[in-house]
Each structure stands twice: as C-alpha cells, then as structure tokens.
Amino acid sequence: MAGNNDADGTGLPASVEAAWGLRDRPVKGPKPGLSLDRIVAAAVDVAAAEGLGAVSMGRVAKELGASTMALYRYVSAKEELYLLMQEAAMGTPEPLPALESGADWRAALGEWAWAQRRMFHRNLWALRIPIGGPPASPHSVAWWEQGLQALSGSGLPEGAKISVIMLVSGFVRNEALLMSDIAAAVEEKGVPAEEVMTRWERTLKRLVDPVRHPALVSLLETEDLAEPDHPDHEFVFGLERVLDGVEVLVRKETRGAE
Amino acid sequence: MAGNNDADGTGLPASVEAAWGLRDRPVKGPKPGLSLDRIVAAAVDVAAAEGLGAVSMGRVAKELGASTMALYRYVSAKEELYLLMQEAAMGTPEPLPALESGADWRAALGEWAWAQRRMFHRNLWALRIPIGGPPASPHSVAWWEQGLQALSGSGLPEGAKISVIMLVSGFVRNEALLMSDIAAAVEEKGVPAEEVMTRWERTLKRLVDPVRHPALVSLLETEDLAEPDHPDHEFVFGLERVLDGVEVLVRKETRGAE
DNA sequence: CAGTAGAGCGTACGGCATACGCAGAAGTCG
C-alpha cells in the first residue's frame, strides 16, 4: 500500500486515509517494523529541534534506525509526510472558556484567535511547509467548527461567518509567519533575535531617503521600531482592529434584522 | 566581488548593494558578459512561466547561454537571487489617484491595498520565496512610504500608522498566498482551478461529522463553497472588515484629540 | 610590456527524493 495517490478515487492520498483510520492495513505479509505515527513523530521532533529544513527522508529514517527507503512503505512521497506533520502540529483545538460560559461572540472569537496563535507558536516550523491547495484535514475542520461555534451567537449569515473565520485565521497565520521568519533568521545566523531587529532597523535607516520618504523619516524619528518589550503588541493591535471591523458588520446585520 | 555576505559590515549582501547602485564594479579585468539585471530578468521569466520550483541556478544559466557557475560571479548564493527576484516583482508602487486628489484616508488606503493585491497577483511565484527575517529593500520601503502617506490625514499616531500598514499588507499578502497555493496545485496536477475547488469541497464533506461538527454541517447545507463566480469576493469582504476596524480606531483617536 | 584583478567555467562533492527489484517474513489455502 501507500503506493500511488488516490488509489480509490476519493481524492486523498493513501497514507493520509490510513492515518485518519479510514483504511486498515492488510494482514498478510510480515509485521511492519515501523508505523505512521512513529514516523510522523520522529519527523516532528527533527523539525522542532533543527527546523523544517533538517527534515529529509534519510534523516527521519536514521532517527528511527531504519533505512531511507523503508519510509516509502508508509508514505508515498515527502509531501505526504509534510501533510501528516502539519496535521500533527495543528492538533485538536482546546475547548474555549468563553464558549462554555456562553459569553459574547467577540470574547469567544478572541479566545479562538489566541488559541490558534499559541498553536502556531508551539510549532513555528509547520508554517514553513509549502501548501498545495486549500487545506482539508480532520484537525483543520475541527478548528473551523470551533470558530463557527464562536460566531453562532453573532446573528451573521452563514456565508459571512465562514468569511470571518478565514479572515481571522488568516490574520493569525500571517503574524505567526512573521515570527517564524525571524526565528528562521535567528537560527540560521548565530545572532539572537534582538540583534536581528536592530540590524534590520539600521538597514532601514540606510535605505530611507528624506526627500522621497518623508513619512517614513518622521516615523523613524518618533518611533523605536525594534522594541522587544512587548512581542505580542502587533498581534493585540491587529486582532483588536479585526474584531472591531467584524463588530461593525454584526451591528449592521442585527439592526437590519430587527 | 559577490564573494561573501556583508563584507563591509553594512548588513547587506554584496550583490544586493550592487543592484541598488550602492557599489560600483571595478574596472580592471575582462568585461562582464552578463549582468545582474539580465540574470534576475531570466530568473523571473522562468518563475513566471513554470513556477518558482523551476528556478535553479543551472536553469537560469541555460536561459542566458552561460554556464551554471558563471552566475556566482554576480550572486553569492541562490538566496540572494531570490531576494533580487522579489525586489523585481514588487516594483515601484503606482501613484494612487486618491492620494493625488486629496481624498479620504480610507479611500487612499483601500486603493493602496488593491494596488498591492494587483502586484502580488501579477507575480504569484514571488509569494513562494522563503523569506529570512523582516524585509528591508528599496521597493518595500517605497510601498510603506505610500501606505503611510495614505494614512497621513487620519490623525493616528505614528506607531498606530505603521501597525495599520502591517495589518493591511499582511491581509493582502495572506489572501494572495491562498491564490498562489491554488495556482500551484493547479499547475502541478493537470486539473483546472474549478476542479480543484469541487474536489476540495467533496473531501470536506467526507470529513465533516454531523455529530461533532454541527455548525459546519449547517454551513455546508446552506452555502456553496466552491463558487468561482466572484474570485474577489473574499478579498472585498476582508478588506472592508479591516478598514472598518481601522475606522473605529481613527474615530476614537480623533474624538479624544478634540 | 609586465603584472594583476577579475570573468567564465569544468570538475567534483555531498545531499536530496525516489524508481526498481530482490530477499525473506508471515500469513492463507490445498
């Protein structure tokens, strides 16, 4: 098995189906010495410790004490391994307190965004995985469901709800991607994060021309860009803006309905 | 030249400085047969035609009728070539009508977002370039300057302005990245975009469990997700929400100031 | 007319994903 993709026309790679319990292993031949779970776990360990770039088929196999080609009995291509790693990183969303207590949609959606951010920050390497097509996996579906439930009391039409979900999760993902970029830069060069930021600010100042960039000049004069005092600041600001924007829509919608 | 990075402690790779006119070529040896511009242009052509994955040093060299290693006289590593390609893709921002006519900050910022989106969609391959650290290049600086100018009439403090700029451009980038993912999937498999979407919807329906995902079920029943009738729809919706959110802040800020 | 800096590039190395086929293990069936 795990030979070709989409062997049964379902649109899903075979190994993915196996991982989701949609398919069972045959009983004939010798007992498998490895397992999808162990392979994915080993790959995730490598990615977490040394970045996604260190994840190669050979490296993962070495970690498991197996040969490179042994992995291909479980996974038909590296891309499939990536997919499973992503799924493992995403995990099952934690229950939201605001959802249980029946609070505001805004409180619930805010908590949802924060939970998603925490998840991404725990697995910054996952953001470096190149994606192919829109995501459809059990765990991402679970996240969507939770987001939709957070919006259940908002009174928005269904189409608007899913758009809001995409907007918010896109925002969270984008912010986390920025962090991942910085983390990657930190890891590659030897310098710490602070050094990266000051170096960036220096380069910026070198590029800015007072004549062509008056607004930037006045910004650089009044503001200290490389301020690591509150790494959450940009996220908090953006999230507040987005939630405000959603709230405007909610108010417009509910006013029209009454 | 183009040997090591950061030879003069400015924090910039040598070839990048050369591309920005901060450094001039020596006059001693034989005349260069190639040029940075031609190399970057060839690389961009390949990326535009066959995707970023097709861009390899050997391939670009072949396009120029030169040997692979000849490129390394101009660029010290592939990553530098990526950087220059990105810069070429970004280009100089077009002037915004709303800025010239002195219109609303909201109209100007909206136009800015649309212009940025157009730029990304012209160069979807550029979004697949793995980034290292925060961007600082002449063209991205020019884009920021324009965004800040759009906000000049908003009355926001400088720090809030740059945060808004990052929020909006992050939103635009994220939406374009989604499109780039779909485009990459379309290119890799033979199927057209429509087929990708319906296939995605089918997989989704297969994953959704009525018991654990009640909100998603009702969404899938009422809404047709794979609707290519208006590909801009998601972008329009998100941008409106974000601008609404910014407007809330602007109103709060100006009310406090008066 | 030396001297020399730099251009182009051939070769080589190490790493990567993965196609293919073989040996042997663990079941099933007569």
Next chain:
DNA sequence: CGACTTCTGCGTATGCCGTACGCTCTACTG
C-alpha cells in the same frame, strides 16, 4: 505440512540540486 501469495525492509542507482575550488584567458594599470 508444504506451496503460494503478499507484504516488509532495504541496497542500489539515477538524476537533480547548490556550490567550493582552481584553472585559463582577458583586459586593464603601471
């Protein structure tokens, strides 16, 4: 119990990739 089937692990090989190194030859400086 044996023959047959099916599946595992893996050795080998192929063809990409980025790029370090060093050679040759060019075109300029003194």
